C-alpha cells in the first residue's frame with residue numbers, strides 16, 4: 674500500500690454531462706510540492722474538487738493516507754487536507770481573524786469554543802503571511818490579493834498534512850507571490866505535502882519537486898521541473914511557438 678498523503682488511481686473526472694479527463698494517476702507525498710500546469714479549462718479545478726471529495730469521481734479511486742476518501746469522517750479529513758480555492762468575490766461578512774479561526778474548526782472539540790491556542794494559531798498564520806494588520810478588517814472589504822492571502826492563512830491555521838492550492842498566487846503582486854512561494858517551500862520542508870496549480874511555469878521551477886503537465890484530458894508528462902519544463906514543452910502546452918517565450922526581444926520600431 675502506498676504511503677502517499679493523496680493517491681488517485683485511474684481517476685476519471687467531470688460532471689454529469691461532461692467528462693473532463695480520464696485515467697489520471699496522481700500522488701502527493703509528505704514534504705513534496707507537486708505543481709500542476711495546464712491551459713485554461715483543462716480541468717485543474719475539477720481535479721482538485723474531486724480529490725477533496727466536493728465532486729464524485731466518474732470512475733477510479735481516491736485514497737487519503739491509504740484510506741478511501743469517502744470513508745473519512747469529515748472532521749478527521751480536515752486534519753489531513755486543506756484547500757485554498759481561487760480568490761473569489763465573496764460576501765462573507767466576517768472579520769479576517771474570525772474567518773481564519775474557522776480553519777481551526779476541526780481541532781475544536783464539539784460544543785466547545787476555540788481556545789486561546791486556536792486564536793493564537795490563527796494570528797500566527799496571519800503573521801506568517803504578513804497580514805496581521807488586517808486581523809480586525811472585514812473580509813468582504815479587502816482587495817483581491819488580500820483576500821487570497823487570508824484564504825491561505827485560513828488553510829495554514831488548519832495545520833493539515835496536505836494542502837491543495839488552486840492558483841494561490843494568481844491575484845498577488847510580485848512581492849507577495851514570492852513571499853507565498855517561499856512560505857509554501859518552508860511548509861513542505863517542515864513535512865507538509867502541497868499540490869498546487871499555476872499558470873506560471875517559473876513558479877513550478879522555483880519551488881516544486883515534481884510537475885505534471887495536464888492537457889487534452891490527460892497527464893501528458895510528469896517529473897522533475899528542470900527535466901519537464903523545456904521551452905519546447907512549455908510552448909506545446911500553451912499552443913505557442915518556442916520563439917514566443919523569448920522575453921528579451923527588441924520591440925519592432927514604429928514604421929514611419
Ligand SMILES: Nc1ncnc2c1ncn2[C@@H]1O[C@H](COP(=O)(O)OP(=O)(O)OP(=O)(O)O)[C@@H](O)[C@H]1O
Pocket residue numbers: 688691693711712713714715716717718719720
Ligand atoms: N459545474 C460545471 N458543470 C459542467 N462543466 C463544468 C463545470 N465547471 C467547470 N466545467 C467545465 O469543465 C472544464 C474544466 O474546468 P476547470 O474549471 O476544472 O478548468 P481549469 O483547468 O481549472 O481552468 P482555469 O485554468 O481556467 O481555471 C471546462 O470546460 C469547464 O467549462
